[in-house]
Amino acid sequence: MLNISDNKTKLPSLNQYETVKNLGNRPHYKILNRIIAGVSIIGVIALFLPWTQNVSGTGAVTTLKPNQRPQSIQSVISGRIEKWYVQEGDFVKKGDTILFISEIKEDYMDPNLVENTKNQMNAKKQSLQSYGSKVNTLGAQIQAIETEKTLKLEQARNKIKQSFLKIKSDSMDLVAVKTQLKIANTQYNRSLQLNKEGLKPLTDTEDKRLKLQEVEAKIITQENKYLTSKNEFINAKVEINRITAEYSEKVSKANSDKFTAMSSQYDTDAQVNKLENQYANYSIRNGMYYIKAAQSGYINRALQSGIGETIKEGTPIATIMPSNYDIAVETFVNPIDLPLISKGEKVRVWFDGWPTIVFSGWPDMSYGTFGGKVVAIENFISENGKYRVLIAPDSSEAKWPKQLSIGSGAQTIALLHNVPIWFEIWRTLNGFPPNYYKTATKTTKEKK
Template identity: 40%
Template structure:
């Protein structure tokens, strides 16, 4: 036993002599503690890598109003003029319709203070002239009626005269025919008595008596023929007189009708001039109202862009800025083009307002402090000059979150996080390293793939 023990001790001694450096490789107690801490940290790191992380899009912007009528507006000068009087001061609260300032005219056409009275007098004079011309039109119409009635009477008179001439022609024609018969009989008797006288059967006295009767028959025939010709001439004169009377009256009617048309044309011109004068009067009344600039709605005067009295201003020039009361506030943030497809109406947003201290954990919004909830209301369809797209965010009424501060004012800076989908932290790190876009899913809960199906 003793020999064996001594042998082992010598061997052990020889081993330690030859391999003594192995004794320095023994793990010290501090190294083992460090190893245990590193193992715990590794385990925690692995666990943390599987914790949920909410993806988000960061953007900066400012406070504005959701509706255009609630946004600060510049009150412009509607006419060219000069500032006559200021009725407000900066920071003053004004009601709708309250006078802000008064403008005086500078154009020669509108300087006359009695311009409206002059226009009213001119309109009255034009109206009286139109009434007089209308009376003239009525007189011309009555004159036309009288001429037409007189024409009918004259035509009737000539018709009667023509009818009388026709009857006279008929009577004279019968008398002429009778005279021709008497002339033939007298001519036959005269010739017979002349033969008898030549034979000596009758005396010269009797022949002279027969010749006298013959001469009388010739005279009666000529007289009857003359009367017939005169009756025919009277008939022709009656026809010509009828036509002449008709033409004369028609000429008067045409002349009167022309005067009536001229008067009606004058009335139309006067109506146009009257309408133009009334339009000018209305324009002058409206322009006179534009000299007094009033507040379009309740608000606060925040900045006067012009100062002093007598300063010339032009039409459309901004005079002051008015901030409306109780606007429906919204946060306008500006998103990069590549992130716009990931944002849709209804998305939840966390906001940090300038002047309100906060601590924000972008991936864990539940542990954020000092931030406020919002909801995407509008995503613009057109980009800004710098290429970004504006997104309007309103207070989220669905979330049980602290309301936005009442002290917020237009133009206050804001920083927003648009919340997207929850993913493991390892996935977010892997995505960031590879430069992949955030995970895009249907906001209602379905994935893109399921939506396509």
């Protein structure tokens, strides 16, 4: 009101009415006040009650080991479906036949492919042995040539020694003939002088002259022998070079043939290995026409149907659930809660469809929860924006229900520190993470 008029009339007081006077004297208002006061006191006391901090997560039932999880049976080779040996829901043992397929690739349609490949492999092995024998023969031939070369060189060296000794002998004979020529010439001159003086007859002089001519002829012959010996010595040296060149050529040719045989041997060896590989592959491929179960379990679903359909390599044919498995739970936690989770930590788990009463802050008062233990924590974030944690049953608590099925839903609570309720409310309102700080343990050194 702007209070601009002069009207100063006062409103009547409500206390003049009897009903208003009796409002404060009604007894149920006192009871209500007491109830409010009592609830307030209880609420304040409840704020100091202990509360177990926890990290909650949702997930599903799975298996502890990867080889125990549902998996698909795949075909290693391509083929055409010819016959089914199982149906959905059947229990199969490891090695039981699931499906039979036939060949569709033209490279493997020969019914005698394995036998023909084996015959080719055996023929190549015999060829390999022949090349090996040829290499050994050429090696022995080279050794024989080297031995013959050594003997020929030794023979030529001996001939050189003989030629050298013959040169010495002929040179000595030549010197002797020259000496005889000198003596014969002296005797002839002396005889001629004595004949002139009348002391020697003419016949004696003619004999000396004849002997001188014989010695002169003999020295020519001896010089020819000496020169012939020199030529033989030179020829002996040339013979050594010829023998060395001849046998080097023979050894080189034999080595060339040997290396050619060795090259063919190695090439044949590679072909044998290739054929052995093909033979092994073909033999193994023949056993892949029957697709068998990798482990015992139940056939959940046939992914391929009908007869005559073609499938490629790696095509899933059916899914199998192993009969023996260790149950576990995979749960997902928020990134802010990941540092609070550690391997070996205790976790409470409850499952969908199982009667449960859960008090997250008072786990001892919960019903229908089961104990678990963290066995693995994934360090890479999942597609749903959370981190995956694998939980196994806690052997120190009650066993998990046998009726659980793989893939059913589950919820988890990881238990942390005990704090007052008022602290938990204050933390939640402020958006702070739970208290995960560890108290430092003091270590004392032992006294000597």
